[in-house]
Amino acid sequence: MRLAADFSELAEEGRKLHNRDYVELASRYRDWSLRALNSLIELFGRDSELTRDFINDKVMAEELISKLASRGALSGVSRFLSSDARRLRLLLDRQVAILTAASGAAESEVLRLKKRLKQRILLDLLRSAGRLLERGLKDPAAVLCGEVLLELLRGRCEAKGVDYSLTDSPTTLLALLKEKDEDVARFEGLAAVSEAAAEGSFFSYTKSDVQRMLEELRGIIEDDSGNESD
16 A cells, blocks of 8 residues: 555655764755654644654654754764764654554555545535435435445445445345345335335335435444444
């Protein structure tokens, strides 16, 4: 995955900073640490432990680099005997370790963010369905709810390792899930309204049926979101 590779490349770049003299290191460290920090914030957020630890080390490292650069380049044994030089080396090693850990966590974090984005999109569709219902347009509202139902059922198929086709109807998906998902019964009434709307059987369900469908789908999505955060 690209993001994992990005963090690995940043970690490798950080290891090479040990070989720079302190005057050159001042500018190179600033550029490297900002790119690494922006990547951590983008994926994990500013309040994540990885990001906070990197920021703390960055502040201390920049202070040490500035101090060491002002003294002129240290070389040979003095580079290792200086307490400030040893502290800087430790800080750089810790930051490299943070980026290495970020590389390992990147894939699962991206999957979590994709799931959250999908939930947000489905909730937006339900809000649109709600506005249609308020205008008395139960049929287009039912069609929108049906699209949300389809996505939820496809997601359950993927989670259970059930093969399906993008042309499968909600009823077909429920049949595929029946042996592997004990919870599918709760979707049967929703599927009936969804397929009636898709087939144009608009007199076989009421506005109240669509309202119940909308509320049940919203509850399913919000419950799933709550379980994820736990």
